[in-house]
Structures are given as C-alpha cells and as structure tokens.
Amino acid sequence: MTLCCIVFLVVFLSSQGCTAEDITSGRYDMRIVDSIHGSPKLNTNHFRLLSGQKLSQLHQPSEGLNDVEGTYEADMKLKPVQEIEIMNGVHTLDGAGRFKRKVVNNLEYVWPKGIVVFKFNDFANILPNHIKTTVLSAIEKWERTTCLRFREMSEDVKRQVGHSNYVIFSKGPGCSSYVGMANNGPQEITISESCNNVVSVAHEIGHSLGFYHEQSRPDRDYFVNIITENIKPGFEGDFKKYDQQTIETREMYDVGSAMHYGPTWFSKDNTAHTIEPKDKGLLGIMGQRDELSFIDIKTANELYKCNAGCANRLDCKNDGYIGPNCECVCPYPLSGKTCEDVKRGTLGCGGILTGRSGTFTSPNFPNNYTDDADCYWLIQATSKSDITVRFDTFEVEDDGSICRYDWLEIRKYGIGLAGPKFCGNGPSDQIVYSGSALMLHFHSDEHYTFKGFRATYTITPK
Numbered sequence: 001m002t003l004c005c006i007v008f009l010v011v012f013l014s015s016q017g018c019t020a021e022d023i024t025s026g027r028y029d030m031r032i033v034d035s036i037h038g039s040p041k042l043n044t045n046h047f048r049l050l051s052g053q054k055l056s057q058l059h060q061p062s063e064g065l066n067d068v069e070g071t072y073e074a075d076m077k078l079k080p081v082q083e084i085e086i087m088n089g090v091h092t093l094d095g096a097g098r099f100k101r102k103v104v105n106n107l108e109y110v111w112p113k114g115i116v117v118f119k120f121n122d123f124a125n126i127l128p129n130h131i132k133t134t135v136l137s138a139i140e141k142w143e144r145t146t147c148l149r150f151r152e153m154s155e156d157v158k159r160q161v162g163h164s165n166y167v168i169f170s171k172g173p174g175c176s177s178y179v180g181m182a183n184n185g186p187q188e189i190t191i192s193e194s195c196n197n198v199v200s201v202a203h204e205i206g207h208s209l210g211f212y213h214e215q216s217r218p219d220r221d222y223f224v225n226i227i228t229e230n231i232k233p234g235f236e237g238d239f240k241k242y243d244q245q246t247i248e249t250r251e252m253y254d255v256g257s258a259m260h261y262g263p264t265w266f267s268k269d270n271t272a273h274t275i276e277p278k279d280k281g282l283l284g285i286m287g288q289r290d291e292l293s294f295i296d297i298k299t300a301n302e303l304y305k306c307n308a309g310c311a312n313r314l315d316c317k318n319d320g321y322i323g324p325n326c327e328c329v330c331p332y333p334l335s336g337k338t339c340e341d342v343k344r345g346t347l348g349c350g351g352i353l354t355g356r357s358g359t360f361t362s363p364n365f366p367n368n369y370t371d372d373a374d375c376y377w378l379i380q381a382t383s384k385s386d387i388t389v390r391f392d393t394f395e396v397e398d399d400g401s402i403c404r405y406d407w408l409e410i411r412k413y414g415i416g417l418a419g420p421k422f423c424g425n426g427p428s429d430q431i432v433y434s435g436s437a438l439m440l441h442f443h444s445d446e447h448y449t450f451k452g453f454r455a456t457y458t459i460t461p462k
C-alpha cells in the first residue's frame with residue numbers, strides 16, 4: 001500500500017513566531033485514526049486515560065479486515081462540540097467567544113520553537129523495541145529535512161518550550177494522531193504493527209505537526225474523484241472535504257503526498273476504488289508511503305518558518321526553496337546552488353535542453369533501451385512558456401495498469417509534484433505544460449526492454 005507522495009494541507013496558522021504566550025486556553029483535539037487493528041474491540045479506555053477524551057464515534061472495525069494503514073481508517077476524531085461545529089462550518093469554539101478564529105487558524109496548533117516534545121509510553125501499551133526503532137527513524141526523517149527538533153519530555157525541556165504538551169507514542173490497535181499540537185498535555189500517537197513503516201509513522205507525526213490528509217483539502221475535487229458508491233458503508237466521513245478556514249492550502253495539491261489516501265482505502269470490497277486521481281497516470285503514486293514528498297517537506301518547512309533566519313536569500317530556481325540550512329532545497333533530481341542542474345543519467349542519457357525546440361530519445365534509440373536505466377531531462381525555458389512535447393515513437397514495457405516497471409514520468413503539474421507515468425504506447429496526445437521548465441524522468445527496471453521513445457519539444461514563450 002505504498003507509492004509516492006506529495007502535497008497537503010496544513011493547519012491554518014498565522015505567521016508570527018510562536019512563543020509560550022501564544023498558547024492560550026483554547027483546545028484543539030482533532031484526532032485522526034488512520035487504521036485500527038483487525039480486532040473488533042478497541043481499547044477506548046486507554047484513549048480516555050491519556051487524552052481525557054471519549055472516542056465515542058470511533059468506528060469499530062469489522063472482523064477480518066486487515067489493518068494496513070488505510071484499509072481501515074476511521075474519521076477524524078473531535079471533541080463533540082468541535083465536531084458539530086466543524087461539520088457545520090461554524091468555527092467558534094464555545095459560547096464564551098474565546099475562540100473566534102477558525103479552530104486551526106491559530107498558532108497554538110504549531111509546536112512552539114519548532115520543538116516537538118515527546119515520550120514513549122512507559123506505562124501502558126508500550127511499544128516494542130522494533131516499533132520504537134521505526135519511530136526514531138521517522139523522527140530522524142523530519143529532523144533531517146526540516147528545522148523541527150524532537151525532544152524527550154523532561155522538566156528542562158518543559159521549561160525551555162514553556163508548555164507541558166507532548167506527544168506520547170503508544171502501541172495502538174491502529175495508527176492515529178491528533179492534528180497539530182493539542183494544548184492539553186499528552187496527546188497520543190498510536191502505532192500498530194500494520195503501520196510499522198517509517199513513512200507511515202512519519203505520516204502520523206505529520207498529523208501532529210499540523211497536517212490534515214491531502215484529500216481533505218478544499219480544492220480536492222479538482223484533482224481527485226471520490227467514488228462514493230465504493231466506500232464501505234459508514235465510512236463516507238473519511239472522505240470529507242474541509243473548508244479553507246479549517247485547512248490552509250499552502251502548496252499545490254499533491255497526489256503523491258505521504259498524507260494522501262490510496263485508491264482502495266475504505267473500499268467496500270478492498271479492491272474497488274474509493275478515490276482516484278483525475279489524471280490516471282498518477283494512480284500508482286497515490287497513497288504511497290515510501291517517502292515524504294518534496295511538497296510534504298516544503299510545507300513543514302514553511303509552517304515552521306525554517307528559513308526565517310537566513311540572511312542572504314538565494315534565488316532558488318525550478319521550484320526549489322530555501323531550506324533550514326539556508327541553501328536551496330531542490331526537487332529530485334535537480335541539484336546545484338540554485339537548483340539549476342540536473343542529475344546525470346545512466347550512460348550519460350538525459351540533460352538540460354535549452355533550445356527553442358529539439359528532439360530527445362530513450363537511451364540507445366532506435367535500438368532497445370537498456371535495463372536499469374534512469375534518464376532525466378529538464379526542458380528549460382527562459383521565461384514562462386508553453387512547453388509542448390510530442391512523441392512519434394513510444395514503445396515501453398506495459399504492465400497493463402500503473403506503469404510500475406518501465407516508465408516515463410512527465411512532471412506536468414510542476415517539477416516538485418509527481419507527474420503522470422506513461423508506458424505501453426505512451427500519451428495519447430501531445431503534452432502541453434505551461435511554466436518555465438518541464439522535467440521528465442525515464443526509468444527501466446532490470447527486466448525486458450523495448451524500443452523506447454522519441455520526443456520532439458517546442459518552447460513557445462508567452
């Protein structure tokens with residue numbers, strides 16, 4: 001149940017740095033349950049114990065469901081009052097008017113100073129060591145790519161951050177997390193064997209940093225179709241769309257986000273699609289849990305203002321951005337000080353194409369391409385242009401569905417976003433991309449080669 005990732009939503013936060021003073025009395029207890037173990041009994045007492053919260057409407061899994069993340073997934077969990085209000089689009093928290101802003105539109109939902117305080121549950125539902133190792137790797141993933149720092153709870157750390165909220169990692173009957181920092185002392189992230197995977201845990205941590213599911217974005221209907229009749233009865237709520245006051249969309253919609261559901265999640269028969277990208281070439285990447293996507297990481301960096309201290313502002317090109325160490329962070333496979341360069345391919349294939357028009361081919365064309373090839377082309381215009389790519393030959397190993405063996409990915413939604421993958425006879429029509437640079441990636445695996453493709457491109461400045 002894994003493929004790629006990209007984009008999301010973030011709790012809507014305003015902008016100034018966060019200090020302890022920003023933490024006010026409001027509470028935000030949105031909990032997202034990503035999967036629940038196949039056992040029909042959920043230990044809700046445990047949740048109550050830790051969060052003071054009743055998960056009264058938590059869906060009970062049916063017998064026999066496997067508990068891979070997303071195969072069973074319950075709705076976001078809210079305190080009853082908030083639940084009603086959010087569902088109705090009313091965003092004041094209580095009659096006292098303490099909390100006029102949209103629930104998530106508040107600094108208290110980000111971790112002050114970018115420090116996520118956590119501990120491993122040492123009291124009940126203790127994580128086995130092998131899952132702890134996964135959690136530490138997931139933490140490392142966020143720390144390596146952002147300015148976020150995770151600190152084990154202690155009196156010193158509490159003093160340093162100025163509050164006593166913390167994430168507590170427990171063994172769950174499933175995988176769940178709250179969205180953002182819940183201003184309520186401990187907030188649980190549960191992990192079960194089924195989500196004992198680094199990126200699945202990074203996903204749960206992502207919720208606690210402020211991420212909603214990508215497909216809950218207010219603009220999701222432009223990018224995905226929800227196939228309601230295939231949803232397991234009672235789970236329609238998991239496909240809910242939230243409004244802009246609840247979810248701020250900072251970046252383009254990212255079908256490849258590690259915060260996106262996969263196509264068969266909550267499916268009535270585990271195979272019919274409940275959610276599909278409008279662009280079928282993205283089907284293979286949707287729901288991936290192999291990596292945090294470029295946009296996942298970028299969004300977290302923005303949310304936590306990771307480059308705020310950078311004095312000299314580099315002009316990062318090609319959708320790159322200034323990262324926590326003040327250098328450009330580039331979408332794969334770009335590199336260089338300002339993301340102007342592209343990774344060399346196998347046998348020297350690929351490269352940067354700057355002419356107004358030209359031709360490029362798969363390696364060895366017109367002979368068959370080689371096994372284990374990767375080629376990267378960056379068609380670089382000098383200004384915003386229409387970049388058109390047409391194929392006069394396209395013969396690439398076809399897997400009959402999502403192009404998992406050999407493929408050409410065309411990043412037609414932007415360099416930092418997953419693009420559709422093509423195999424078989426390729427795109428049925430020319431591809432027109434509007435922007436200043438178009439990225440393509442050809443990949444072949446270790447078996448079977450075909451003739452490949454020949455493409456012609458033209459750049460038409462606007």
Ligand SMILES: *[C@@H]1O[C@H](CO)[C@@H](O)[C@H](O)[C@H]1NC(C)=O
Nearest residue numbers: 368395396448449450451452
């Ligand atoms: C070369 O490619 C063609 C189709 O493009 C394929 O039918 C053939 O089997 C390939 N030859 C080899 C030696 O792999």
Ligand SMILES: [Zn+2]
Nearest residue numbers: 032034207213
């Ligand atoms: Zn989730």
